[in-house]
Amino acid sequence: MKKIFEAEGNFIRYEEHRVKLENGDELVHRSEEPTELWWKLKEAxxxxxxxxxxxDTGE
Incomplete structure (x- = not known):
């Protein structure tokens, strides 16, 4: 086997936003967005x- 890619970082940017509704309930909006590192791996x-x-780098 030959190494074709080595990098360190976050592949996916993850965000979570909590929104309080008028009736008192809480809604969670989640979003995932690929980072530049993800696209480099995909191409490789x-x-x-x-x-x-x-x-896991433990950070």
Whole structure:
């Protein structure tokens, strides 16, 4: 096996917003947005058979 990509960072930007409704209920809006790192990985592995291993950096 040959290494074709190595990087560190967040692949997906995740946000959560809580909204209080008029009747007192609470609604949670969630959004996920791919980062530039995600797109670089996608381009690096496009069309290849790969094994992807992910480590938590503990941050």
């Amino acid at each position: 592995v496009k069309g290849r058979k790969v094994r992807i291993v992910v480590y």
